[in-house]
Amino acid sequence: MTPPVLKKLLQLALWAPSGDNTQPFTFEILAPDRVRIHGADTRDWCLYDYKGHASHMAHGALLETLRIAATGEGLEAHWSLVDDNELHPIYEVVFEPCAGLSSDPLLPFIEKRVVQRRPMKTTPLPSAPGEGYSVQLFESWSERLHMANLLWRNAYLRLTCPEAYPVHKEIIEWRARYSQDRIPEQAVGVDPVTARLMEWVMAKWERVQFFNRFLGGTIAPRIQLDWIPALACAAHVLVKADKPPVGLRDHVQAGVALQRVWLTATAQGLYLQPEMTPLIFRWYARSGERFSAQDALNTGASALAGDIERLGGFGQDQALVFLGRVGRSRPPHSRSTRKDVESLMVRTSG
Ligand SMILES: Cc1cc2nc3c(=O)[nH]c(=O)nc-3n(C[C@H](O)[C@H](O)[C@H](O)COP(=O)(O)O)c2cc1C
DSSP, X not given: OOHHHHHHHHHHHTTSOXXXXXXXEEEEEEETTEEEEEEOOXXXXXXXXXXXXXXXXXXXXXXXXXXXXXXXXXEEEEEEEEEOOXXXXXXXXXXXXXXXXXXXXXXXXXXXXXXXXXXXXXXXXXXXOOTTEEEEEEOSHHHHHHHHHHHHHHHHHHHXXXXXXXXXXHHEETTOSEESXXXXXXXXXXXXXXXXXXXXXXXXXXXXXXXXXXXXXXXXXXXIIIIHHHHSSXXXXXXXXSSOOOSHHHHHHHHHHHHHHHHHHHHTXXXXXXXXXXXXXXXXXXXXXXXXXXXXXXXXXXXXXXXXXXXXXXXXXXXXXXXXXXXXXXXXXOEEOOOOGGGGBOOOOO
């Protein structure tokens, strides 16, 4: 394979999703058929990247997308972990020509897959498969209402949490329709008036506190971003792992599964929005770790974890790796784009 073809495959694989479009990796081309992916994570500034798990899932989604992309060139791609340091894992991907290999049926959907954060139709779903994991759907009106109420309370935790404020401030590119490395304002899912207000309020934590305390500042965004979308969808999809993920490799595998579920949904004409924060708060709560200095928020996260377990009919030990809502809609008018592959290249080791 020539370097331009390899870079083309990497650029295509970059369309894999990552939390807040952080794209936590760089590339090192070792040989025409071999590339190293240097993983990173955002746990030092992002409350939601609990122990780097969300970033590890993004690495898995990237590796699976690269594997699918390679089939378009008649190549099989195999990845291995050459350094399993959870802070800076290194993955090596080797490409091999394979006579008669047909391209993966999910290949045409790599670039079409996109988050839809706005309301979607409630038309019932065809099946949404998950490889090696079980999928539980919450489709009925009462299940979606239960989920809407759960997400309403979850959003209160997010929006009033001082430790989450720097993250929210960082990840939105205001007044933008496209964003290479963040979420553009128009893909967030609020109307333009609310967006202007959010931009002004979020510039200072004191303003956020004042708005939340005296002016019901969490209500408009919670209605638009959480409650209505939770009802306006075909179903919420919960991906459960058969056994609890323990290390880096298991979380990378969860990312492979996440990307397969999302691409399969795209292939079926469905859009999806991850709803990861209730699971992330549950990860904290069930491991007994505090994410906030405010006791009420940690207690709220524990209560939310119990509510998810009651809704799903499983216990505290059940491993949950992904939650999202799916449905049909028109394509979103705004989306995150990606960094240029050249900007993610590290010097070749020689
Ligand atoms: C592990 C993971 C967690 C995510 N969590 C959320 C989430 O809680 N809410 C949300 O709206 N999007 C979430 N996303 C979607 C990303 O924000 C999105 O993939 C990224 O901004 C790129 O946009 P695109 O998928 O439309 O290309 C998540 C993605 C990943 C991989």
